[in-house]
């Protein structure tokens with residue numbers, strides 16, 4: 187995140203984007219969490235048990251890169267998997283975890299390809315998310331989720347937690363929220379199409395997205 191962005195501006199932006207996700211019904215109740223890199227020493231993460239629609243900027247937790255809590259309210263119980271993603275994916279500037287309905291419904295299907303929980307049906311899914319691995323079920327707050335994420339982080343901008351929900355990273359906080367929304371729409375389309383003879387993007391259509399937009403997809 188640019189040094190031109192102050193800590194206060196970042197806190198406000200997290201709260202604004204939290205409101206947007208909550209208003210769209212993508213983080214019901216107190217589910218989900220958002221984090222963003224601040225500087226070489228610190229990062230921000232939404233507090234545990236907070237409602238994304240009612241975040242107070244100054245209550246958002248400040249942590250160091252060892253996971254120590256420096257300020258604000260106590261962080262999300264999933265702070266350690268955010269930390270694992272940042273450690274193993276230097277390009278990730280922000281992380282959004284949601285319990286959004288359609289992505290979470292897909293995460294409960296029992297016939298998924300664990301390497302690609304969703305097929306390449308739309309260009310924006312391929313461009314913003316890429317191959318989406320399904321990680322094994324763990325209870326929320328289980329520290330083994332950090333090890334699971336560490337394994338996939340270098341090659342995957344997003345992962346789907348089985349019977350739980352998506353974790354999405356991106357190059358900016360705004361881009362990460364947009365990508366999470368895009369993932370939710372693709373999951374919705376997939377569930378609408380699943381019992382119909384739908385078309386996936388072809389290999390050459392995916393190659394074109396890789397060339398023109400730098401999409402990362404392994405067929």
Ligand SMILES: O=C(CO)COP(=O)(O)O
Pocket residue numbers: 216217218219232233234235236261262263264283285326327
């Ligand atoms: O989504 C959640 C757990 O997976 C919400 O947990 P927190 O309220 O601790 O962030």
Ligand SMILES: [Zn+2]
Pocket residue numbers: 217218283284285326350351
């Ligand atoms: Zn969760």
